[in-house]
Amino acid sequence: MEYTKEAVGVANKRKLKDNKSSAEAEGIILGKESQKLDKISDLENEESVRPKKIIRNSVSTIRKCSYESPKKEETKLASNDNRPRCKYGRECYRKNPQHFKEFSHFGEEPLNKKSRLDTNDMESPSSSTQNNLTPKVMKESHPSFGFYLTKVKGLAPEYNQHSALDLKDIFSLTKAKLKASAQFNYMTDIPWLMKQYPAEYRSCPLLIVHGEQRGSKSALEKAASVFPNITLCNAKLEIMYGTHHTKMMLLLYDSGLRIVIHTANLIENDWFQKTQGIWISPLFPSLLGEQSAHRGNSATNFKGDLLEYLSFYNRPDIDEWCKHIKGHDLSNSSVFLIGSIPGRHLAERKTSFGHLKLRKVLNLHGPEKSLVTSSWPLIGQFSSIGSLGTDQNQWLCGEWLASLGTVKGCSLTSKTPLQLVFPTVNNVRESLEGYPAGTSLPYSINVAKKQPYLRNFLYQWKSDRLSRSHASPHIKTYLRVSPDNSSVAWFLLTSANLSKAAWGVLEKNGSQFMIRSYELGVLFMPQYLVSRKVFGVPEVKERKANMETISFPVPYDIPLIPYSNKDEIWIWDIPHIKAPDRHGNKWCPPLPRT
Template sequence: MSQDSQHGKWSISSSDDDDEDLPPSQLRPPADSNHSSPQADSPPSSKPEPVAVVKPEPVNAPPSSLAIGSEARQAAQASQLNPMKYESSPSLAGKRKKEATDDAGWALSDSDGDDDVGEKGKSLRELPRKPSPSPKAKKPKVEERPPSPHGRLYYIDEPQDFFEASVPCLNDTYRFYLNKVTGLDRQYNTGALHIRDILSPLFGTLKESVQFNYCFDIAWMVQQYPPEFRDRPVLIVHGDKREAKARLVQQTQPFPNVRLCQAKLDIAFGTHHTKMMLLWYEEGFRVLILTSNLIRADWYQKTQGMWMSPLFPPLPEGSPESAGESPTFFKRDLLDYLGSYRAPELADWIQRIREHDLSETRVYLIGSTPGRYTGSDMERWGHLRLRKLLYDHSHPVPKEESWPVIGQFSSIGSMGLDKTKWLAGEFQRTLTTLGKSSLRPDPPVHLVYPSVEDVRTSLEGYPAGGSLPYSIQTAQKQLWLHSYFHRWKADSTGRSHAMPHIKTYMRTSPDFTQLAWFLITSANLSKAAWGALEKNNTQVMVRSYELGVLYLPSAFDMKTFPVHRNPFPVSSSSSGFPVPFDLPPTHYSSKDQPWIWNIPYSQAPDTHGNIWVPS
């Protein structure tokens, strides 16, 4: 079938209609590409076979280096292990299972596809590894890597000065940081952080840590800890079940210091999408809330963000339970969030947090946890939690009807047949709340999501689209949504070419120089992440675990946040907020198309000479 729209013509086979948010399986060089590939010399009339591209890590990587996520991410892998066995149908491409073998393939991430799809809606995070060789095939040499859609090598090795050797210059006003991006000039990484920096002794003498996340590569994660901390206890909080959980257990076998804690997912199609680190030092305690999965690709050439807390000191012995609270009640809300897991493995951490002074925190915690909530509990989680905080702690502004809302995300779920079903109804009401004003304006809403051209010309090229799981099956049901879309363009530093995995929401002045509030979160644009009202608005249902932090000017003794137009190089005392993309946003032109990840893009090669052909 085909679908015409203002953003082009999409074609899918009729058999694909029932499968949504399924990952594309292959990248192929165009026929005139100079990249080595079995397809490069195929005659035009022959049906091209899928290309076996990239093993992201060296070919002797142990089984524990597989990236593990939820069950559907594992389900996506089986057909990748032998890509010659299936035809070029997006629906087949998504039905793969991870196998714990040295040459097993795709690492996947990001859960926020359609709410009614469930765990099929996962996104590609790393490129496919090379399939297991046939018995007659020669095994590749250990020191070599196969050809890659990125070019000769999958990863560019970071230069020696990429990682911090001393405490970096950071903006301590907001404690909002971007990740480092390999391939950018050093000045544009100044003040940004890599996971290896975060876990280094620069920020404390680590005793123990917890890693909450969606997608894991345990061996890679362990290598990011400095050698002196590598054997310290690590607790992994995940949402995997059954076979996926078994594979995660297998990953941890070589690392006796790594333990697992399974998050309860009692509502169908929910995921554990929260990304948080709890770091316990000899000197105190620290919290990081971020947008990156624990796989190398997420810390390589993606735009990611994080909030890193101050170092929280221990409270004096015998302090009352109310001690160490912040004006934003961050301590109470963090304990409430951790308690929602009902996990014995977190009991010691809950007690440790109680014993530390979190009073310096200036941000508000906004979490989602699975469940159906009524009464006052409706305002504990999801977008109604955001609405409550904006009502209680933000302030109306003059002519607020002209202050736009900007949402920016890397994944999109089903919004309904028209905008009133969820987006322009309950969710927009939340985003437009400013204080206790009875005014219910209808301000402009700008949704920032990469176009096909943004992906094609990015640092990674088309493979970056594996982190943007917007499916044709979902998109063709909500063409009305695309009129909201704006290009991903980042702060004129080259970061526009690092595709976003960061998720941000904000309210800005009409001239885009002031912010009424700013939110960084793991939550994409989906009802599963934010929650949806039910039973005539008397109940809210949330499917997934999510976590973010809300910046409100009142907590910083400001009326609004000034926007920092040129955040690099970073200044430690700047009062401007470092918005991670260009303002004002640029609306899609008539020629722009939103990136759809499970249809081919073969007319124009990407920055590495490859085309995108889902199989």
Template structure:
């Protein structure tokens, strides 16, 4: 892992049983009465951590210790020595993550039999890499040599006040952000990206991505050339409120109203309104225990009454915007309708994007969203050329106009707008996590999903089920990533789940993205498509991974002709159809397919796809947990 980041104040939170760093900013924490006594007592020689009395509120004490670790000079041991002496696999000061189990890598003599099925078995060459500390030191040296001086950003600590003076603010921006691009140019970049408006995030460790026309930073989303921000809404699963507020501060719009709808609980985020009156955060409650609020979307409203929609695959925290491959669709600037115009008959796109977006937002049933829904209804969406496809928790039935969510919604769109696709052309799935898919491919992936994703506008008849190809990083991909094994932090696929669906190995393909300069940037992006040697028939960019919770599962106990679809999570994405955007049957995906100077649709990965080698195994979350347990951070 990056030692620069580990030297900054950090705290641990759980994300699918994985450990991630959160770096909160700009908060004045109140002092706990036991704090000085805890620090004065020092670090326990037995546990390697501070001893916190049982009657204390441990979470608050830990948070404040993190602050003081960076601020006070009376801590007896420097952070480097604390980390060295600590027996904690994460950090010297850490929250106990009791749900994270330590599983030794396969074939290790200390591994117990009950955990041996939790991760795929590896070849001896990969196993040697997993067990070799020297290997990781070597990888770290390579990555360190790649980093240019301007990338070596340090994170502001909690309590730092960022001066709004232009000169000092610019200095803070360059210190904190690994990639800083000139302001005022995003509107022109977006114009040149037309008609697709699809971007990938810049990769900090890949300088070639910093100047790419279709690469974007978070700061560019708030660029003044796109409009003067009046207020905004952020939808996401994981939110590091300190990192997010820093982005708004750097863009000089931190005083504007901000509403955050989030999924993963975090104390600082929950209490943000007590610190910042213009920021409101709401945890989205999910009716089922296995569902999550997984949508990643932004609604940006400008002072001239226009707005913009951004659909993304990235969480709102630092790591997701550094060395990972993320995707974004950014709408054009959408103007407000005239006051005397009825929104029911004006301003809708040919794709009915506004109708689908408002239907999705209404499903939250959150009063704070109502003013924004009203603004959207009075906005002209006629320039939007993609479809909005989403998932909402619940049981959905066809009321006469089709099911509006999940894989059945995509099936309906494909049946109407996809040009006929030969059955020999596979369905391509690409995601960062995989759910429980059953004991065979026919159970879900080759059943419900293939049945929906194979649809096109050809007359209904006897059709073969196309082959399903799944792009998902192998363990080798992760070990060779910019962050080494830590690059798997965004891939929370459970090894115990994979052990129950080994048939999936026959459908797996490597992550390869050299054409987009992201071969070593692990994909947190999620995409679905079908293409042939003639071009791309359709393409989906979404937050939805390959799982029943995300796309829904049919209620097979319902024997009627109108079965219901059960969905557990909130998801959001967009669908690109060449018949809508180019008035053609296919998008060109390389120069040989270009006709009439149609712009090339750049896939986020290389084609042809590369299947797993004989000794390859899919990356599972246990590999990183085992590494942390064996070697520490």
């Protein structure tokens, strides 16, 4: 199967060939401009082939199946645009802002003589941004949690004021003066990102850590060259098909350090009409006296784990940020850090990353077996599914579930129910974005055919309580819930999707642990946050006797709704033409060539 379009999948942009081993790729990869791709099979689709801008009824990633050529519209646009036309037109899949500077596309507003890289055209943060940071934000999300969702355009105002932030809000959370920042991410639109910073901070030093390779790396470098304050840092990806998927901000102020871990790419579409998750740390104060990895640490070892994670990049620019972290007091951080670093990890390092790190934390600090029994379901919610193997007991219900099913002192795997939340075709079709939302939910037909057992675990995406049932999920969360759906034992917000590449897989009879990608998340444990054994579930009125709880703001409705017999799992590389989406479009992906 071959494709002729360029897409923005994995950062390394390698050609993916048929691989009958357990190798997965974090993203569907469609190579350089005029190249065709070799067969894609047994590989993981991690991120999306998303257009930078979605315009109603004129979407670059889809077309109406009975579509007439819009000659009048194209002529009108061409008359106002001096750029040559992209040969892929409305079906261009690029993410590179420089490409949109040089070529015009039907359905896009003309740029005339202005460039997307023109720094003089940047907007100042509106006053409404500050006004939205009301005390209601902290009432919905308990102050100890620091957990938020992103704002969603098109919702009633009350759903964007309670525990919801956009990127400009994050940069405006404190009156302290920003001195420097670092952005770790998978996809970055530099001109758009710079617009999100307050005007007075757009010249502050900014480090962008990425995993781009070849052409996309050159494009990122070209975009960054317009901004003299930006330094690029390329994360090493030494294992094939790995990606730099971590999404983190380090914000250094004159009065402290703030850390933000989230699930959104630094592109406009990810902050528009999707459900994304954000954890925002307190403003950590400077340490007086000796700077150390041990001083100013917390009971959760957050500082130590963050420094260990960053040290594996082995980059001088990141080492400078490690010095900043050592110089601050992180003792009031109440979450655990769960990260993934590419490599084949041996001995003690096996349990430093991936699902084995989560297993270790739960084994040491997790819920008691007397409280959380094997009957407590494990919920996984994600936006991409990788190649998990033909036998569900091999990885999914084997080593991975053994880790997530761990309680203090032991693992509970034999009877742990597994519930996996992934959108149905109707979830995508009825979303605010319509079918284009499906480009952020990569699950390929070739992979799906080889793991039909997944159907037994599937549940719909539904978030009526937060009015986000139609805000397509790009958030990734994992939690342990009681059988009566009244209590949550722990909650994990992470960049890691359901894949071996992200979570890791044991090799050589368990003697080594292989991870392909960089990932990062935070684990919320009730005893460290609210001095309780469990969190409550929002809007669950009936509680167990003698169990006073504080609810954790789970971003979807519990109890979950299982797939019905008529529900189909969303697969992004096959047609969906039974019904149009809310914008009148049907999903007709490019047909493969034989």
